[in-house]
Amino acid sequence: MTGAWPWLAVAFLGAYHGIDPSMGWLFAVALGLQERRRGKVFEALLPIAAGHLVSVGLAVALIAGAMASGLWILRPLGATALIAFGLFRLWRPQAHPRWVAMRVNARDLAVWSFLMASAHGAGLMLFPILMDMPAGAAGMPAMHHHHMPTIAAHGHLGLIQAIAVVLVHTGAMLLVMGSVAIAVYQWIGLQILRSAWINLDTIWAVALIAAGLLSLII
DSSP states (O other): OOTTTHHHHHHHHHHHEEEEEEEEGHHHHHHHHTTTHHHHHHHHHHHHHHHHHHHHHHHHHHHHHHTTTTTTTHHHHHHHHHHHHHHHHHHOOTTTOOOOOOOOOOOOHHHHHHHHHHHTTTTTTHHHHTTTBBTTTTTTOOTTTOOOOOOHHOOOOOOOHHHHHEEEEHHHHHHHHHHHHHHIIIOTTTTHHHHSOOOHHHHHHHHHHHHHHHHHHH
């Protein structure tokens, strides 16, 4: 599982963002209910996913560029950034973009999603996973790669590898987000948020801090 676990972690983080209502599905459901048609929910999901993809893609590109520089201090800097951002999210959990009204087009949704993903540090969370991802080829999981060096040692994140990370993460997010949005719109209803609310912002902030600490320790 040496080669498989980073990809599972990338998909898991995408699924987590798909579950989080503040990352898009709640907005999509609200738009569907506003226009009283399920098709509007589907229409909203794609630009939301596109904005998330761009935010994560930029973060991965910045991390890849830093890796290519070969700086030994990259890991402690990245870990410190994760911890600092997690502490900020605990301090200011409501620091979300709020400029979008309910009358929006696809561009508005994409920009809003980009800002929301960036405010949550969605791409930053991939830093420790990218550092320990198997280097070489496309980095895809294989049972015979037990002794393959990691990107942290290799110092290079390939273009295909970076694109695959962004697509796997966003694809998992879109799949889960779409499933939750349709389930809430079609069967569950928004009343569930009043009786089964979980503070996902706090969970995410703690996860950021934990990932930073693990990056320093491991």
